[in-house]
Amino acid sequence: MYKSLEEIACAQILSNESEIFSIEFENQKYWVKKARATKPNKIQKFFYQILPFELLMPSLPKSAKEALVHETAKLELFRSKGINVPKVVYQCDDFFILEDVGVAIHALIRNQHITQEKMYYYINKVIELLATIHNKNQFHGGAQTRNFTYKEGKVFAIDLEESFTSSIDIETLKFRDFLLLLLSFVKIKASFELDYEYIIQQYVALTK
Numbered sequence: 001m002y003k004s005l006e007e008i009a010c011a012q013i014l015s016n017e018s019e020i021f022s023i024e025f026e027n028q029k030y031w032v033k034k035a036r037a038t039k040p041n042k043i044q045k046f047f048y049q050i051l052p053f054e055l056l057m058p059s060l061p062k063s064a065k066e067a068l069v070h071e072t073a074k075l076e077l078f079r080s081k082g083i084n085v086p087k088v089v090y091q092c093d094d095f096f097i098l099e100d101v102g103v104a105i106h107a108l109i110r111n112q113h114i115t116q117e118k119m120y121y122y123i124n125k126v127i128e129l130l131a132t133i134h135n136k137n138q139f140h141g142g143a144q145t146r147n148f149t150y151k152e153g154k155v156f157a158i159d160l161e162e163s164f165t166s167s168i169d170i171e172t173l174k175f176r177d178f179l180l181l182l183l184s185f186v187k188i189k190a191s192f193e194l195d196y197e198y199i200i201q202q203y204v205a206l207t208k
């Protein structure tokens, strides 16, 4: 019997324990993300109470439904602004389905045999996308390299579920994004040192 993409996803939602997983439909790959509540990190919350430094602010807690609505709406908003994000191909109260946008940048750059040329090729593309997001007066919210992907020469932003109280200004959130991205580079195992000054200069040059 012919099954639609939603039916295949629905059946797997029940049997698959992962909160996010890929499925195949008519030779295309898709990602299914279950609705789940977002909670601020406990350690971060604790530190923020004793050290109310804006950059340490915890994200807002959201119910599963709120988190799903927030993430899909932000994906649509970014798409309408010409920011590379996966298309939301289906959504209901319990899950949403995204088109596949390739391999996580984190997976590509953590290879210890990566050449400098390849490393900076990916890093420059991520910086370009983050600068595009920021130049459109938006923020990512979880700008670590695991939340950017690469497919056919293009970098995409994924995992837009974080949100913050409206009292925090957009410039702080942009700065936080950039710091998160820089911190996520620390985990790479390349045989050469990363030139952080170059990376910072690239970002500064590309942002208004």
Ligand SMILES: Nc1ncnc2c1ncn2[C@@H]1O[C@H](COP(=O)(O)OP(=O)(O)OP(=O)(O)O)[C@@H](O)[C@H]1O
Residues within 6 Å of the ligand: 019, 020, 031, 033, 086, 098, 099, 100, 101, 102, 103, 104, 142, 146, 147, 149, 158, 159, 160, 161
């Ligand atoms: N549309 C997509 N195309 C390709 N890969 C994807 C897509 N969506 C998710 N992934 C893969 O699944 C992983 C987890 O997805 P996502 O970051 O949205 O979930 P998460 O559970 O919120 O992650 P985190 O651990 O960052 O909180 C990504 O790092 C990426 O490898």
Ligand SMILES: [Mg+2]
Residues within 6 Å of the ligand: 146, 147, 159
């Ligand atoms: Mg993620």
